[in-house]
Amino acid sequence: MRRAPGLALGLAALVPLAFLAVFFVLPVSGMLARGLWPDGRLDLSGVPEVLGRARTLRVLTFTLVSSLAGTVVTLLLGLPVAFVLYRLRFPSRGVLRAVVVMPFVLPTVVVGVMFRSLLAPGGPLGGLGLDGTWVPILLAFVFFNLAVVVRTVGGLWEGLDRRAEESAATLGASPWTVWRTVTLPALAPGIISAATLVFLFCSTAFGVVLTLGGLRYGTVETEIYLLTVQFLDLQGAAVLSLLQLLAVVAMLALAARTRTRREQTLRRVGALAAARRPRRGDIPALAATALAVAFVLLPVGTLVVRSLRVGPGWGLEHYRALTDPDATAALRVSVTEAMANSLRTAVDATVLGMLLGLIVAVVVSRRPRSPRWARTVSVLDGAFMLPLGISAVTVGFGFLITLDRPPLDLRTSPVLVPIAQAMVALPLVVRTLAPVLRSVDPRQREAAATLGAGPWRAAWTAEAPVLARPVLAATGFAFAVSLGEFGATSFLARPDRPTVPVVIYQLISRPGADHLGMALAASVLLALVTVVVMGVVERLRVGSVGAF
Amino acid sequence: MLELDDVTVTFPGATAVDRVGLRVEEGSVLAVLGPSGCGKSTLLRSVAGLEPISSGSIRWRGRDLAGVPTHERGFALMFQDGQLFAQASVADNIGYPLRLRGQGRRQRAGRVAELLELVGLGGYADRRPATLSGGEQQRVALARSLAADPALLLLDEPLSSLDRSLRDRLAGDLREILTTTGTTALLVTHDHDEAFTVADRMAVMLDGRIAQEGDAVEVWRQPVSREVASFVGYDTILEPTSTERRSWLPPASPAGAGGGPGADPASSVVALRRSALRVDPEGELRGVVRRVVTVSDALHLEVDVEGVGRMPALAADRGPEVGDDVRLTVDPRGVAHLPE
Numbered sequence: 001m002r003r004a005p006g007l008a009l010g011l012a013a014l015v016p017l018a019f020l021a022v023f024f025v026l027p028v029s030g031m032l033a034r035g036l037w038p039d040g041r042l043d044l045s046g047v048p049e050v051l052g053r054a055r056t057l058r059v060l061t062f063t064l065v066s067s068l069a070g071t072v073v074t075l076l077l078g079l080p081v082a083f084v085l086y087r088l089r090f091p092s093r094g095v096l097r098a099v100v101v102m103p104f105v106l107p108t109v110v111v112g113v114m115f116r117s118l119l120a121p122g123g124p125l126g127g128l129g130l131d132g133t134w135v136p137i138l139l140a141f142v143f144f145n146l147a148v149v150v151r152t153v154g155g156l157w158e159g160l161d162r163r164a165e166e167s168a169a170t171l172g173a174s175p176w177t178v179w180r181t182v183t184l185p186a187l188a189p190g191i192i193s194a195a196t197l198v199f200l201f202c203s204t205a206f207g208v209v210l211t212l213g214g215l216r217y218g219t220v221e222t223e224i225y226l227l228t229v230q231f232l233d234l235q236g237a238a239v240l241s242l243l244q245l246l247a248v249v250a251m252l253a254l255a256a257r258t259r260t261r262r263e264q265t266l267r268r269v270g271a272l273a274a275a276r277r278p279r280r281g282d283i284p285a286l287a288a289t290a291l292a293v294a295f296v297l298l299p300v301g302t303l304v305v306r307s308l309r310v311g312p313g314w315g316l317e318h319y320r321a322l323t324d325p326d327a328t329a330a331l332r333v334s335v336t337e338a339m340a341n342s343l344r345t346a347v348d349a350t351v352l353g354m355l356l357g358l359i360v361a362v363v364v365s366r367r368p369r370s371p372r373w374a375r376t377v378s379v380l381d382g383a384f385m386l387p388l389g390i391s392a393v394t395v396g397f398g399f400l401i402t403l404d405r406p407p408l409d410l411r412t413s414p415v416l417v418p419i420a421q422a423m424v425a426l427p428l429v430v431r432t433l434a435p436v437l438r439s440v441d442p443r444q445r446e447a448a449a450t451l452g453a454g455p456w457r458a459a460w461t462a463e464a465p466v467l468a469r470p471v472l473a474a475t476g477f478a479f480a481v482s483l484g485e486f487g488a489t490s491f492l493a494r495p496d497r498p499t500v501p502v503v504i505y506q507l508i509s510r511p512g513a514d515h516l517g518m519a520l521a522a523s524v525l526l527a528l529v530t531v532v533v534m535g536v537v538e539r540l541r542v543g544s545v546g547a548f
Numbered sequence: 549m550l551e552l553d554d555v556t557v558t559f560p561g562a563t564a565v566d567r568v569g570l571r572v573e574e575g576s577v578l579a580v581l582g583p584s585g586c587g588k589s590t591l592l593r594s595v596a597g598l599e600p601i602s603s604g605s606i607r608w609r610g611r612d613l614a615g616v617p618t619h620e621r622g623f624a625l626m627f628q629d630g631q632l633f634a635q636a637s638v639a640d641n642i643g644y645p646l647r648l649r650g651q652g653r654r655q656r657a658g659r660v661a662e663l664l665e666l667v668g669l670g671g672y673a674d675r676r677p678a679t680l681s682g683g684e685q686q687r688v689a690l691a692r693s694l695a696a697d698p699a700l701l702l703l704d705e706p707l708s709s710l711d712r713s714l715r716d717r718l719a720g721d722l723r724e725i726l727t728t729t730g731t732t733a734l735l736v737t738h739d740h741d742e743a744f745t746v747a748d749r750m751a752v753m754l755d756g757r758i759a760q761e762g763d764a765v766e767v768w769r770q771p772v773s774r775e776v777a778s779f780v781g782y783d784t785i786l787e788p789t790s791t792e793r794r795s796w797l798p799p800a801s802p803a804g805a806g807g808g809p810g811a812d813p814a815s816s817v818v819a820l821r822r823s824a825l826r827v828d829p830e831g832e833l834r835g836v837v838r839r840v841v842t843v844s845d846a847l848h849l850e851v852d853v854e855g856v857g858r859m860p861a862l863a864a865d866r867g868p869e870v871g872d873d874v875r876l877t878v879d880p881r882g883v884a885h886l887p888e
Contacts, residue, residue: 454617
């Protein structure tokens with residue numbers, strides 16, 4: 001009786017699964033096979049050698065230390081900001097929330113360019129002498145991931161019943177004790193979840209490290225890239241990819257565990273959670289928020305200002321150059337044409353990602369009765385999170401080496417780029433929609449069913465009304481992510497059809513003030529498009545965007 | 549007729565419903581009464597087709613319902629908390645089952661207005677569920693269930709989420725609506741009064757099993773076991789082995805009733821409600837008041853009854869105080885002889 005819709009749902013799940021298999025598992029395993037099964041035989045002799053290299057050790061250490069430092073600093077800055085933006089009530093709070101969230105969707109390459117122009121000799125903070133050190137990388141990590149902490153923890157904090165804190169206070173607890181014994185434990189799942197994700201994003205960051213690290217600093221991700229592209233050491237790349245894969249699976253498992261706990265917690269939250277006006281005691285938190293906002297706006301401002309700098313004076317020359325196909329020998333097309341490519345690709349990727357993401361979200365939000373199916377669903381849930389953490393370089397390169405033969409000879413096909421971008425956007429779409437679907441009482445569907453609605457109609461009645469806005473929000477989110485995707489796209493975009501992030505990277509790889517100026521102008525353009533899209537999303541006020 | 553035979557529902561590690569057999573005649577209302585966690589809601593959900601049964605059979609008009617999906621059973625289920633569709637207006641909620649059957653807008657509007665009148669909410673058509681009180685929401689949920697023109701109406705604690713006075717009033721309304729529409733209904737509840745007011749017959753469910761089924765008054769007056777007796781409000785059980793003098797107890801009811809033939813008050817298990825003993829200057833029992841609790845319309849006493857021991861008793865509002873000597877009279881309606 002309930003088997004029919006269950007079966008249909010199972011079949012529906014096969015579509016994204018097949019997609020995941022062909023466009024994720026196949027390329028990644030193909031890449032690993034190249035390195036570890038060079039002649040059709042498993043050859044692990046290289047593993048100790050690769051892991052024993054001094055360079056590998058240095059890269060691993062740097063990845064771990066920088067990601068850990070990035071996570072800690074982001075949390076320390078993010079918690080007071082989450083408090084101020086989600087627990088206090090004051091004018092322009094909405095604008096500040098948008099400002100703090102913006103960096104998350106900014107293209108990684110753009111973030112890299114921003115910090116370079118900020119810290120370069122001659123930049124506003126050039127005097128600090130930080131250019132070429134590891135500090136810009138750390139700053140970029142914090143800049144990029146602040147939104148994850150603020151949204152994840154803030155969303156939880158906003159829904160927290162104030163009465164628990166108040167009752168602790170009436171029992172004689174000092175504010176510090178209340179924070180330590182009531183608030184912090186309640187936020188812990190959100191904090192752990194956010195920290196896991198920040199660590200994940202830091203340790204797999206590619207565009208930022210590639211643009212800021214130069215030759216001195218590399219993470220596992222950039223090392224995979226260098227080994228693959230420059231040294232053609234596929235074995236070394238495969239070993240590092242495998243290592244990264246294992247670490248990511250472990251982290252995702254941890255995140256999933258805290259996530260389920262948090263979703264249970266959220267259901268128990270009471271109604272009384274109104275934000276209050278700031279008090280004198282909030283000054284440190286307000287100061288931290290001011291710092292965070294300045295920290296976000298300074299690089300953005302610098303980027304805009306420096307893009308207008310032409311030689312000793314000011315002007316729009318760099319912007320004019322964007323439309324000129326012959327502005328530089330570094331590019332085969334004009335930047336505006338690349339922008340058209342970017343937009344077209346992002347539309348395709350968004351449509352694809354939304355279709356797959358909706359199916360996945362519906363499937364993973366169901367709670368089957370039998371424990372076996374319930375486990376299957378949670379494994380599926382995790383499987384579609386994988387693209388979030390696996391090296392985009394591995395995926396991109398894997399595409400090239402596995403999808404180059406019939407029946408899947410797609411190497412020269414323009415569909416590869418949107419497909420790769422859709423894979424990257426998919427986890428974010430699922431994470432936006434699935435919690436909303438899970439929050440719908442299953443008895444709503446049951447009520448519709450007892451009134452005579454079939455399974456699909458019942459699901460539509462109960463879930464479509466609440467899903468409308470999150471779907472729009474997820475669409476914007478997927479679009480922004482596709483626009484900014486760099487890691488996989490840099491491998492797959494054909495030279496005559498580059499996207500803007502690829503063009504920006506090509507420009508900054510060339511010496512010369514004009515190249516840099518054009519890169520800055522292109523970055524401003526890309527950031528502007530992304531921010532407009534995300535501004536629309538933010539207006540929709542969907543709490544769960546970016547809340548993992 | 550709805551027929552349940554040996555219906556069993558198991559969850560991993562637990563049996564929620566254990567070989568339950570029940571009959572609901574068409575046009576009648578059966579209440580399944582039981583404490584929370586006894587499996588009564590699960591039983592209701594299995595009738596609705598929302599919970600698969602592990603064994604046994606559920607038949608409607610002789611047809612086995614195994615394999616018939618919820619939406620094809622024609623049984624509307626009214627949830628404890630209504631489960632109205634929050635985004636739709638009251639009229640759209642009630643009109644939902646009509647729309648599923650492809651009825652036109654005008655036809656729907658007429659029927660919705662009728663149903664709103666029936667549940668006493670005329671003029672509420674354009675309201676949103678969130679703007680209604682709990683009682684109003686339940687009325688809308690009832691109207692929506694009735695709009696489906698169900699062969700059988702399933703009611704899952706329909707009034708439990710409401711406060712007491714509203715519950716009493718709505719229970720009466722519910723009974724009236726079910727009677728006037730001639731609806732066959734299966735009601736599950738933990739509330740005796742709700743079951744009493746709404747249902748013709750009553751089945752007491754304890755720990756997954758039906759402990760007693762019968763006419764509502766019969767179950768009330770003649771519980772068949774200690775467990776049923778204590779659940780339907782008999783708070784004192786006197787064992788036959790105890791040494792109290794029992795001549796004050798009324799004789800067991802005539803043969804055929806719960807006491808069984810030839811039951812002797814001195815040798816049977818006797819269950820007493822608080823209302824069995826009342827303070828009365830003419831009463832034949834004597835005792836000393838040990839405790840007094842004032843409730844809204846009476847005094848609940850604990851009295852050390854001479855030769856019996858501590859017993860709960862009832863007094864009118866202005867009554868005795870702790871330490872007073874009182875006389876008590878026995879009300880036979882508060883006494884049941886259990887067949888053990």
